[in-house]
Amino acid sequence: MITQSSESIASVVQIPDDNIADIGNYKSNSLWRLTLRRLFRQRSAQVGMVMLGLLVFTAVFAPMIAPYDPARVIEDANGRIKVRQPPCIHLLGCPTDQSQHIFGTDGNGRDQFSRILYGARVSLRIGVTVITAAVLVGTVIGAIAGYAGGWLDNLLMRGMDIILAFPFFLLAIALVFVLGPSLENAMVAIAIVSVPTYARVVRATVLSLRETDYVEASRALGASSWRILFARILPNALPPLIVLATLGIATAILDTAALSFLGLGAQEPTAEWGTMLGRERNQIFSAPHLVLIPGIAISITVLAFNLLGDGLRDALDPRLVHGKGIK
Amino acid sequence: MIQYTVRRMLLAIPVLLAILIVVFLLARAVPGDPCKSILGEKATAETCERFTKIHGLDKPVPVQLAIYMSNMLRGDFGDSIRFKRPVLLMLAERLPMTIELGMAAMTLALLVGIPAGILSAVRRNSAIDVVTMFGANIGVSLPVFFLGLLLIYLFAVVLRDTPFSLPPSGRLSPGVTPTPFFQYYELAVEPNTGKFYFYQFIAKLYILNSILTKDWVVLKDTLRHLLLPAIALATIPLAIIARMTRSSMLEILGLDYIRTAKAKGLPQRMVIMKHSFRNALLPIVTIAGLQMAAILGGAVLTETIFSLPGVGLSVYEAITARDFPVIQGFVLVIAFIYVSFNLIVDLSYAILDPRIRLN
Numbered sequence: 001m002i003t004q005s006s007e008s009i010a011s012v013v014q015i016p017d018d019n020i021a022d023i024g025n026y027k028s029n030s031l032w033r034l035t036l037r038r039l040f041r042q043r044s045a046q047v048g049m050v051m052l053g054l055l056v057f058t059a060v061f062a063p064m065i066a067p068y069d070p071a072r073v074i075e076d077a078n079g080r081i082k083v084r085q086p087p088c089i090h091l092l093g094c095p096t097d098q099s100q101h102i103f104g105t106d107g108n109g110r111d112q113f114s115r116i117l118y119g120a121r122v123s124l125r126i127g128v129t130v131i132t133a134a135v136l137v138g139t140v141i142g143a144i145a146g147y148a149g150g151w152l153d154n155l156l157m158r159g160m161d162i163i164l165a166f167p168f169f170l171l172a173i174a175l176v177f178v179l180g181p182s183l184e185n186a187m188v189a190i191a192i193v194s195v196p197t198y199a200r201v202v203r204a205t206v207l208s209l210r211e212t213d214y215v216e217a218s219r220a221l222g223a224s225s226w227r228i229l230f231a232r233i234l235p236n237a238l239p240p241l242i243v244l245a246t247l248g249i250a251t252a253i254l255d256t257a258a259l260s261f262l263g264l265g266a267q268e269p270t271a272e273w274g275t276m277l278g279r280e281r282n283q284i285f286s287a288p289h290l291v292l293i294p295g296i297a298i299s300i301t302v303l304a305f306n307l308l309g310d311g312l313r314d315a316l317d318p319r320l321v322h323g324k325g326i327k
Numbered sequence: 328m329i330q331y332t333v334r335r336m337l338l339a340i341p342v343l344l345a346i347l348i349v350v351f352l353l354a355r356a357v358p359g360d361p362c363k364s365i366l367g368e369k370a371t372a373e374t375c376e377r378f379t380k381i382h383g384l385d386k387p388v389p390v391q392l393a394i395y396m397s398n399m400l401r402g403d404f405g406d407s408i409r410f411k412r413p414v415l416l417m418l419a420e421r422l423p424m425t426i427e428l429g430m431a432a433m434t435l436a437l438l439v440g441i442p443a444g445i446l447s448a449v450r451r452n453s454a455i456d457v458v459t460m461f462g463a464n465i466g467v468s469l470p471v472f473f474l475g476l477l478l479i480y481l482f483a484v485v486l487r488d489t490p491f492s493l494p495p496s497g498r499l500s501p502g503v504t505p506t507p508f509f510q511y512y513e514l515a516v517e518p519n520t521g522k523f524y525f526y527q528f529i530a531k532l533y534i535l536n537s538i539l540t541k542d543w544v545v546l547k548d549t550l551r552h553l554l555l556p557a558i559a560l561a562t563i564p565l566a567i568i569a570r571m572t573r574s575s576m577l578e579i580l581g582l583d584y585i586r587t588a589k590a591k592g593l594p595q596r597m598v599i600m601k602h603s604f605r606n607a608l609l610p611i612v613t614i615a616g617l618q619m620a621a622i623l624g625g626a627v628l629t630e631t632i633f634s635l636p637g638v639g640l641s642v643y644e645a646i647t648a649r650d651f652p653v654i655q656g657f658v659l660v661i662a663f664i665y666v667s668f669n670l671i672v673d674l675s676y677a678i679l680d681p682r683i684r685l686n
Contacts, residue, residue: 166662167623169625261470261472292480295477
């Protein structure tokens with residue numbers, strides 16, 4: 001790497017003496033620092049981050065906040081299971097001789113509030129795990145296809161095209177049936193159908209950069225193909241990947257919840273919001289809170305990731321830089 | 328243009344073939360014995376042997392695939408194992424429901440999403456913009472199944488006994504029966520022929536059929552039943568289209584030639600619709616085309632919630648029952664619709680932007 005002292009720069013471009021000190025104190029503004037700064041300035045991203053922060057807090061401290069075990073069946077004083085009890089909040093006038101259930105109890109007599117809190121854990125785990133897997137596999141496929149080119153590129157990308165030719169959700173349903181209904185298999189199915197999106201983005205980046213001068217220079221210096229790919233080219237695919245992945249987490253949570261709603265994802269007694277909603281969907285007329293609360297929980301989580309993803313996209317968009325990069 | 332269209336249509340054939348193979352293999356990879364899942368756990372070994380022989384399931388998978396493809400090319404999609412009815416007839420009966428629902432949802436998404444996006448872009452940072460984009464963010468985050476139930480709760484429970492009450496399920500109210508157009512016009516048709524299937528298909532498009540038979544009671548009832556599922560299915564595409572329209576319009580509105588158009592004194596409506604919107608259309612059309620997948624996938628959930636006998640619900644039921652011919656036929660038709668839609672979107676680029684040469 002070529003380094004120049006502030007004196008030598010001054011001698012070449014003849015910077016006035018009083019500015020030399022400034023150059024000495026100059027702090028580099030990396031893409032990531034600029035992105036973070038812009039991200040924290042955006043209102044929608046701020047809202048998204050606060051919502052996400054609360055969700056993470058809920059997920060982490062669920063065992064401490066939840067008044068009951070999410071799988072515990074609650075009985076009243078006479079030993080009868082408290083099935084589909086309406087919300088009972090002492091502060092709002094519910095008799096104190098009754099046990100408090102902020103969101104009522106579900107069809108199996110379990111505390112809905114505790115299950116909602118534990119559901120945050122499940123949903124966040126689903127979103128992050130599914131998208132991490134999809135991004136990793138998609139990156140490897142896209143990188144190999146883009147860098148190798150030829151028949152391997154054709155083979156890999158036609159495979160991706162076939163996945164994309166199906167309506168996303170229908171393919172996920174078919175895959176879950178093949179793998180067997182369970183939360184893990186639903187996550188695998190959603191990850192598989194998500195892979196092509198990331199593979200295409202990575203391939204496009206690799207294709208656009210593999211013949212550039214700096215990559216040629218690395219090749220001339222004797223860098224291996226792997227080093228060129230992972231150290232020189234792929235870091236450039238990170239900004240679009242981060243945006244897509246953040247928005248992808250929202251979609252993954254939504255789709256896994258939809259599979260669970262159909263009975264193909266999480267199985268009882270897992271406290272998963274889609275399953276909770278699906279099992280009680282016929283109670284919309286008699287106990288609407290059992291449908292509304294898990295639905296709102298899913299919507300808030302998805303909204304948080306969508307707002308953050310939108311904020312990241314704007315923050316990483318070079319067209320939205322207004323010359324404020326260097327102080 | 329014609330050359331490009333033909334080439335693209337030919338290119339769609341290998342894609343559909345690949346889809347068929349994948350669906351065929353996936354259907355057979357579902358664990359469990361198809362005989363037991365259809366005839367029940369008590370089916371004897373002899374019954375199962377006869378069952379697998381009748382349906383050709385004893386042959387190797389490549390042979391089954393070859394037989395299926397050769398039959399399919401002659402218009403025979405096989406018979407449903409569960410219902411013992413031709414798959415083509417079932418398609419003719421159930422596809423119209425999904426087409427009506429999908430078209431209603433897409434129309435709603437475009438008719439509301441595009442004007443909302445334009446308004447939001449033109450009045451950037453105003454209260455309208457903030458409210459529209461807030462609504463779009465909420466809309467894109469609402470699961471179809473939750474929104475469907477929410478709408479049922481609102482319109483069938485809260486607003487019951489008011490003029491705004493809407494039916495929560497089914498295609499028609501009890502007692503309302505449409506007269507098929509071929510009966511209305513006394514058209515003679517032999518049952519179980521291609522013509523009969525086609526007539527069934529048109530007759531099951533209740534909106535079209537009721538217009539053809541001038542049955543306004545059925546038309547009104549069909550539209551009332553269609554409204555809630557269409558809103559539920561349209562919300563996410565609507566929100567995405569509105570956001571894309573806004574961002575695409577904002578990009579165009581900031582260009583020099585728009586300033587020139589304004590400086591020339593052109594009326595605002597002309598600047599927005601003729602100069603800006605036309606050029607902002609390309610990404611909007613792309614995203615609208617992509618939303619077709621969301622609509623076809625979402626149809627499974629919407630049809631489940633609103634008890635609508637469409638293709639989505641049929642595929643789901645067929646997968647659970649391992650009804651291979653129905654899975655294959657229905658998924659292939661859905662994929663065909665999807666691939667055709669993508670082709671239409673690609674072709675529309677050349678019409679929208681004459682600079683794009685499709686050759």
